[in-house]
Amino acid sequence: MSISVRRSRRRSVKFVRLCTAEALVINRINIIVGTLCWLAQPLVVFECKAAGDFVARVTDTQGVSTANAVVSLHALNFTPPPAADAPRAFMDQRNRRFDPHVLPVRTGTLVNFPNSDEIHHSVYSFSAPKRFKLPLYKDMPAEPLMFDQSGVVTLGCNIHDWMLGYIYVTDTPYFGITDAQGTTRVDALPAGRYEVRLWHSHGETRTSQVSETVQVNDAAEVERNYRLELRAASQDMQPAPSTNSVEDKFGRWSN
Numbered sequence: 517m518s519i520s521v522r523r524s525r526r527r528s529v530k531f532v533r534l535c536t537a538e539a540l541v542i543n544r545i546n547i548i549v550g551t552l553c554w555l556a557q558p559l560v561v562f563e564c565k566a567a568g569d570f571v572a573r574v575t576d577t578q579g580v581s582t583a584n585a586v587v588s589l590h591a592l593n594f595t596p597p598p599a600a601d602a603p604r605a606f607m608d609q610r611n612r613r614f615d616p617h618v619l620p621v622r623t624g625t626l627v628n629f630p631n632s633d634e635i636h637h638s639v640y641s642f643s644a645p646k647r648f649k650l651p652l653y654k655d656m657p658a659e660p661l662m663f664d665q666s667g668v669v670t671l672g673c674n675i676h677d678w679m680l681g682y683i684y685v686t687d688t689p690y691f692g693i694t695d696a697q698g699t700t701r702v703d704a705l706p707a708g709r710y711e712v713r714l715w716h717s718h719g720e721t722r723t724s725q726v727s728e729t730v731q732v733n734d735a736a737e738v739e740r741n742y743r744l745e746l747r748a749a750s751q752d753m754q755p756a757p758s759t760n761s762v763e764d765k766f767g768r769w770s771n
């Protein structure tokens with residue numbers, strides 16, 4: 517046998533060994549990937565498929581779209597997962613108003629109260645779920661406040677009597693607040709049965725005005741229309757006065 521033929525055969529044998537080794541590695545990777553996919557399958561199904569959406573449209577009894585209605589969905593046949601970390605939220609003070617006017621949060625949320633105005637504010641609440649008073653301040657208080665009891669927390673300012681805002685603390689992680697068109701949507705709801713509750717600061721009562729059960733199915737959208745009985749425009753929707761003597765007094769402190 518010639519030398520060139522022997523070299524050629526050795527190269528062929530090496531090539532076949534390499535191909536076999538490569539195939540084995542690829543095969544093992546396929547097995548590992550396949551096993552991981554199979555193990556992850558229940559998680560993927562839970563995260564991506566077993567969820568639906570809920571859309572609420574809210575009007576008053578005259579059919580006028582109602583903003584700032586809190587819509588919350590309370591699971592009836594499963595327990596929602598706890599929050600990994602305490603959720604954070606912000607209730608700003610801007611142009612001598614609370615912004616947003618209504619802030620819905622889940623129980624256990626840390627809320628900051630930044631002051632975006634050039635003047636001082638002193639935010640307080642006498643509501644049972646959270647009694648507090650922040651001393652006169654600008655910018656941002658050092659620490660957020662924990663809201664760990666469900667209910668309506670009415671906010672005021674010791675300097676500006678017209679300032680009125682609400683923090684709606686709810687036990688469920690599934691909630692929304694209606695926009696100017698009276699609409700809100702809560703996406704990616706785990707499939708299941710829920711009790712729907714609605715709350716509005718102009719409601720005849722300060723508790724839920726609607727209580728009905730809805731079924732949310734996988735990859736489906738549930739739509740509901742609600743009519744709320746609301747009081748006539750109340751004090752909290754009046755525009756803030758341009759200035760007053762007390763504000764002038766405290767305004768000087770801001771320099």
Ligand SMILES: [Cu+2]
Nearest residue numbers: 637673675676
């Ligand atoms: Cu104020």
